[in-house]
Amino acid sequence: AIEVALAMLQRDGRWLMQLRDEIPSIVAPGCWGLFGGHLDPGETPEQALRRELLEEISWQPAALEPVMVHHIHHRMAHVFLAELSVPLERLQLLEGQDMALVSTEELLAGSIWSTQLGIHRPLADGLLEVMRHVSTRQA
Numbered sequence: 001a002i003e004v005a006l007a008m009l010q011r012d013g014r015w016l017m018q019l020r021d022e023i024p025s026i027v028a029p030g031c032w033g034l035f036g037g038h039l040d041p042g043e044t045p046e047q048a049l050r051r052e053l054l055e056e057i058s059w060q061p062a063a064l065e066p067v068m069v070h071h072i073h074h075r076m077a078h079v080f081l082a083e084l085s086v087p088l089e090r091l092q093l094l095e096g097q098d099m100a101l102v103s104t105e106e107l108l109a110g111s112i113w114s115t116q117l118g119i120h121r122p123l124a125d126g127l128l129e130v131m132r133h134v135s136t137r138q139a
Helices: 045-057 104-106 127-138
Strands: 002-011 014-019 035-038 067-074 073-085 098-102 112-116 118-120
Touching: 002 045, 002 127, 014 112, 014 127, 035 045, 045 073, 067 127, 073 127, 098 112, 104 127
Parallel strands: 002 073
Antiparallel strands: 002 014, 002 035, 014 098, 067 073, 112 118
């Protein structure tokens, strides 16, 4: 299985999402997902996530809390929860087509509006399952 580390970053009750690039060879092209990525050889999931967040949004949280390991297709995702302690405007989108802070209700609708593209785009496979797990855990 491919191992990845993903960040559920929360600010004011909303979740930071990344609209993935339209590259056919990547997982979930053109879909909304969580920031993060593959573990490099020898990296722990937290080390990989910290590296990926710097590469993708030029920021990382002070603390990351592991919340679940999610298995889908041939991928094992280490999911971490953290507070997004800076406003969205302070982040630099260095990978992906768009980013947005969205409510749980918007996520449960199954698609999210992209202000960059001017259209709704679907969620990546497995994202709803991860969000439901974490929402239940926080309740």
